Structure formats: C-alpha cells, structure tokens
Amino acid sequence: MKVIYPGSFDPITKGHMDIIERISDKFDEVVVAVLVNSEKNNLFTLEERKQLIKQEIKDYGLKNVTIESFDGLLIEFAKKIGSKIIVRGLRAISDYEYELQIAHINSKLYEGLETIFLVSKAEYSYISSSVVKEVASYKGDISTFVSENVAEKIMDKLIGG
Amino acid sequence: MKVIYPGSFDPITKGHMDIIERISDKFDEVVVAVLVNSEKNNLFTLEERKQLIKQEIKDYGLKNVTIESFDGLLIEFAKKIGSKIIVRGLRAISDYEYELQIAHINSKLYEGLETIFLVSKAEYSYISSSVVKEVASYKGDISTFVSENVAEKIMDKLIGG
C-alpha cells in the first residue's frame, strides 16, 4: 500500500523523520509530498526542501520512501499518484482541531480518501519547523530538533541571507 | 424577542444557514448582522455579502429574518437596535475558547447583554467561510458546503478576479 505524508517541510525536523521512519516500516511505499506553497514566506526553496529530505531519507537508510511536490489541493495529488491514504502526525490539541477539519473536508472532496493519524513521540511533540527557525534566528542551539545537516543549512541561510 | 446573529459571512455557508433557520424557528425576530470589517481582505463586498444572505433567507422561506450591517463594537449595534441577545454557533474547541472570551468581554461592556450558543449540526461542524474559499480557489467542489447560488457567485469572483 502507498501512503502520502504531506507538509511544507521548511525544513524537515526530527519529528517529521520519526513519523516517516515509522510509516516506512509499516507500509509498502511512502510518498513525502512537499507543498509548493508559493505564497508562504519559506526559508528554503522547494528544491532545497526536497534536497534536505532526500539526505535525511538516505541517512536513515529508508528504501521505500520517495519525494514529490504538489501544488493546489492535496486530493488532486492523491488522485494523480493513485493513493487514498494520507498520513499525519499529531502533536497537540490545537493540531488535532485543525487536522480533524482538514481530514473531514478531504474525505468530502474525495470519496474513500482516508486520513490516518500517528501520535508524535513525546520528545518530538513540541517541535515544529517554525519554532526551529525562530530559535535559530536568535542563534539558539537547534541540534536536538533537527539533524546536523539541516542545522548547518539553516545556519548558512541565516548568515547568507 | 429579537436576537442578533453577527458575522462576516464572506460568504454565507450552509452551516450559517442551519443556525439562522433554527433560531428563526425559536425567536420572534432574527437580525443577521454583517460586520463591515473594512480592513479584512474579503472576497465579497458588504453589499454582495448582504445580497447572498438575502437570497438564502428567501430560498429557505424564513419570514422573521432581516439583514443589517454594523461597524465597530457589536454591543453598540445591539444598543441601537434594542436587542440584548447575541446568538453564536459553536463548532469546535478553538471556537469555544475564542467565543467565550468575546462573550465575557461583551457582557462587561454592556450590562445585561447575553450571548447564547447553539451547537452546529455535526455535518456542518467542519465548515467555515475561509475553508470554502480555499477549496474553491483550487477549483475543488464546494457544493456540500454552500448553496448553489453562493457556489456560482464564488466561481464568478474567482474567475472574474
């Protein structure tokens, strides 16, 4: 079975990788779907975000994970690649509210589409890409939130930019 | 008794109409109060939003519902039209938090003002005007969220704009 793990991944955190590793262990094929999200003020370009994920996938040694990007409705992407399962990690109550709404909407828009939720590991439950970027912007230590490679690239961006 | 149902209604959804129909059945008079909200980036102008509501009210056959607009504090509008009851639909936890705060503030600002809450029907509990607009912007099917007329007008806007 092929499942989709969608997100902005700006950049990918250890929390994301925990979910990817766990679903890669359970499902035949995992498609990490990177939202193009052109309007949002991203730190990394789409290509950079995909490149960072690619490196992580390689470092974790995951064989059944591919990376693609999508624009517009997630359900259209799901139709295109022939998968009816979306995977999302749940961190907290506020997540839950929002995720529930999106899951309901998506199932209305695409009959038979299923969103399945995994619970984030406790130690990653307070991490998000935006928190990582905020801490980094003040030169805080982000090594417990992202991999060494991602940490370096964030620092390059913040100094370079 | 006259009650006020305030909102932005950009545009009116089936969830809003469910609430309006239910309070119209219980109270003598319902005033749908459209927030002018000039700063917010609305899809429809105030006049268009009122026109869309007017059409819905007519299609639902509701006789005791009128439509007005207000700017500034809701309690000032309440004083002006001589009503001390605000009606709000509750969809989810996050709604609840916010609505609770507003209800407390309003009761402090206007002695005797009461905010009463109705629970949204389960099938409408995940709909909001902003979700509808987002789905429509990607050409997703919005027919289960809004009436045929509203769906058409949204499409006109999105293509016209």
Next chain:
Amino acid sequence: MKVIYPGSFDPITKGHMDIIERISDKFDEVVVAVLVNSEKNNLFTLEERKQLIKQEIKDYGLKNVTIESFDGLLIEFAKKIGSKIIVRGLRAISDYEYELQIAHINSKLYEGLETIFLVSKAEYSYISSSVVKEVASYKGDISTFVSENVAEKIMDKLIGG
C-alpha cells in the same frame, strides 16, 4: 417563550442561580427541572433539593421561575410541558465536550429541540455542587459558593448524618 433549565441541583449553587437569574430576565418562563436521579448518591432528597431552589428563587425575587422534577429522558419531560428549549451553563472545556454530546443526542431524539448555552460568569466557573459538598465535608468555608441558607442546610446534613 418557556425554557427548561435541567440539573441535579444537589444542592443549588450561586453558579446555578446566576444562570437562572439571567435566563429569567430574557425569557417569559423558566422551568427549573430537577432530575430525580434515584440511583445517584445524593446528599439531599428530591423534596429538599426543590425546597432549597424555591427559597433561592424567592430570595432573588424571580417571578417567572417554576420548579418541577423529572425522571427518565429529558426530552420526554420537554414534550410533556410543551417546551423545545433547554438551557445549560458552560463552565469549562470538559463540560463543553459532554454537553455537546448530550445536545446532539437530544436533538436527534426530539426533532426541533434546541439546547442553548450560556457562559458561566468567570467567578462561578470553578464551582460545582460536588466540589461544594467535598469542601463542606472537611468543614471548609463554602460561603462564597452557595447562599447562607444552602450552606446551613448542608452543615445540618453533614452533622445530622
């Protein structure tokens, strides 16, 4: 319009009275519906609970409030007395979850039945009959939670029993 305010009222608190006073000001007639609740381990008998409420209603000077008792489904009581509006006070999130479920169930069981929620005043949002009884059982001061009369009756019960 006639509305129903149901509960166990074992015993009635200042929080309950705040809601009763507020709805008595807005609706034509308020029926306080005391749940017989024979299985639950009540401190006061049904008659005592009704008597305590009666005294409060009198002390608050409310003219349009009557007291009745019901057993079984609330919606059957609603049908019997010819009212389709239930009023409930909301104190906190956990309340909200439970109340939402009951409201949905009741509207399924009785077409057109409406449950409307009022937000408890901030100073009463942490009071409940069971907390009052627990504090009293340890001889704590309950005068900010219930009226003088109710406080006396609780003490009589706890010493008498």
Next chain:
Amino acid sequence: MKVIYPGSFDPITKGHMDIIERISDKFDEVVVAVLVNSEKNNLFTLEERKQLIKQEIKDYGLKNVTIESFDGLLIEFAKKIGSKIIVRGLRAISDYEYELQIAHINSKLYEGLETIFLVSKAEYSYISSSVVKEVASYKGDISTFVSENVAEKIMDKLIGG
C-alpha cells in the same frame, strides 16, 4: 497487512461499523478484538457481543474481517496474532487525551507497535455504546445509533432483564 480494531463493543454501534468498513477497504485483514473485560458491568456477554458484530459484518458484506476476543494487555494479543497495528476511531478531545496516553504506553510496552487513528464521521461523533444503552433504558429511539438487529437485541435484554 493485518490490523487490530479493539474495543468492548457492548454493543457495536454504527460509529464502530463506519470505522470497520473504512479500514476493511484499506487493509488486507481486520481483526475486531473484543475485550473480555470481566469486571465491567456489561449489558451483553462476550458471546453475545461477538455474535452481534458477526451479524453486522455479514450485513455490511465485509469479507476480510474476523472477530476474536482478548483478555489482559492488548499488546500481548497483538503479539499472539502477529500484528503491529492498532486502529482507533477518534471522536472528541477527551477521547484524544486518553487515546494518546494509551498509544504512548503501548508503544513503550511493545517496540514497533503503532496505533493509527481515524476520525469518526461527523454524524457518528457523538455516539457511544454507553449513551445508546442509557437512551434505550428510558425507551428512547436508538435507531439512528445502532442497526435494527442490535436495537432489537438491546430491547430484548432490557425487557428480559
């Protein structure tokens, strides 16, 4: 892939069946695991609960669903039948809190065990076996919550007992 859908099912509701039908469509094999739960005061015996589920599975025409019972820790049952995926339906916030805790504990007790959550359909989000039994005990109409067969069996129990 084989997944486990555990519960007390006293009795099975339309909400449960919605989840079973959806996972039966996505996974190779679904094992409905009925908790023996000897201490709890059940309305139906284990055998009756299994029989009711069996009838539902047949009426829904699901081919890849089997029914088993378990006592003790769910993870021991999971080990025994060789599955590492638990499926749970999420209805509300309070569910979520509790389910999260159980999922964390189970993943600590059995390395690699995964709990995946599906969101209950909006119309079933307020149904639970205990609410159904309470409504039935007062002779309320439960036909929108459970199947005709289950409704009959509940009535037999309540009259017979």
Next chain:
Amino acid sequence: MKVIYPGSFDPITKGHMDIIERISDKFDEVVVAVLVNSEKNNLFTLEERKQLIKQEIKDYGLKNVTIESFDGLLIEFAKKIGSKIIVRGLRAISDYEYELQIAHINSKLYEGLETIFLVSKAEYSYISSSVVKEVASYKGDISTFVSENVAEKIMDKLIGG
C-alpha cells in the same frame, strides 16, 4: 521558601520524582504531602507509600525533601506547616482543567495561597500511578515508568495479594 507537593503517590512514579527533583533544586524546602485518602482503594498503605517515597528521595540524593501525610483539606495542612505554596505537575489538558478548578477553590479557601504548576517532562507526560498499576496487573513491563525498587514492591503486592 518551603513548598508542598501533594498527592496520593500510590505508588510514586518517575514522573513524580522528576517534579520533586526539579523543585528541590529551586526551593529551600520541599514537603511531599501524602494524602491519607482512606476511602480510595489504594494498592499500598499510607506507611508503604511514604516508605517508597523515602527510598526514592534517598536514591536521588535529595537533601531538602521531607515526607508528611495529611487528611482532609490541603489548605489546613498548608496552614499547619506554614507554607503558602502548592506545587503541581501538569501532564495534559484534562489535568489542566481539573487542576485549575482545585487551584481556584484553594485560593478562595485560603487567602494568599498560591498553586504553581510545572510542566511534566515530555517522556513522563503519559505516566500515572493508575496506568502503572493496570499494566503491572497484567504482568506488563513497568521498568520505564517506576524505579526498580517500586517495581519490585508492586510485584510483591500483586503476587502476595
């Protein structure tokens, strides 16, 4: 400054010890106040619970922590030992609701009493004494939730009983 850390501690978990260690580092004196709680069906007697805590305190090498027991209202105990600060660990939303209510009540009952909350470490946020006892009763592995000593004592109890 002297602070009170109250609870049932039936038995003490690693989550409790995490809080005790952290407050012992910040405040002059910590009083672990064990609730006598005679009605509740405890696994360990009051003396056993105090003994288990004593051993933990010793193993953690904490010098400024003493253990006492109390019955009745916590605020009376607070008055008796001359402390106006209660410390509580927060694990989850449902905790929060309940803790908030108790904190409000206690501050009403004892002018100037303050309840301060610490957030449980992520890895302990799903542990509770009752979950530990339930897992142990099915012979599940509890070594990540409690100390070796506590685990042994639980097993003695469960086999002995």
Next chain:
Amino acid sequence: MKVIYPGSFDPITKGHMDIIERISDKFDEVVVAVLVNSEKNNLFTLEERKQLIKQEIKDYGLKNVTIESFDGLLIEFAKKIGSKIIVRGLRAISDYEYELQIAHINSKLYEGLETIFLVSKAEYSYISSSVVKEVASYKGDISTFVSENVAEKIMDKLIGG
C-alpha cells in the same frame, strides 16, 4: 530567589498586575522583562511600555519588582541576569498549549531552567492586551481591564495617532 516575568506588555493590564503582585509576595525579587519585539506592530514604544509598568508597580506599592527589557532568546536574558525561573500566567486552554511548547523548548535550550505557571484570577482570565486595544479603538469602556493611568495613555495614543 529571583524570578522573571516576561511579556510584551503593550500595554500592561490588570491581569498582568495580578500575577506580578502575587509573585512579588512569594519571591524575593521579580524582574518584569519587556520584550523589545521590534517587528511587531506595537501601540506603545518600549520606553512607554516600561514607563506604564513602572507607574503600576509604584501604585501597587511593590518594593521588590524591577523592570528590564530583552531582545532575542529569553534564556539568554535569564543567563545574563542569573535567574533560572520564568513565571507565566495561564488564562485558557489555548494559552496552555502554546505555553507548554515554549516551556519545553526553553528547558531544552537552557539546562535547569524552570517555567512555573500561575493561574490567572477568574475575573482576569478573558483579558489580553490585544482585546483591550481593540475595544479601545472602538471607544469602548476599558476601565475594568486596565488601570486609570493606562486607559488614559491608550486614549491619548488612539486620538494622537
């Protein structure tokens, strides 16, 4: 012991002052740390915000409270002034979620840093600086939310601007 009470304080409300007064009574020294927050669209400048707090501190007669400002990571400020205790007031569920995340992050970034939470008094639990500013912008009465001095300064700003 020295504790830090951080915030934007744009402007300081009665809710903030309630927390400051309470911690000033319990701890040796309280440092109100005003976030410089240059990007955010503040109503008052940093100097004005500090001046308003200074006046409040004086009016409340608090002797052990000082005011400082900080930019960047709060933990760096904590290191600089030699305090390892942050104090935050909790108002509602949504607060709690966010505050929990920040507390976890800060404890990861600065070993031994502790965030302690106090529960806002019920009557201040719905007040925030932004609500105060919104109400004031429509000329609503804000005298129950902020002190007379702060109310005046807000009006000066809104008329002057």
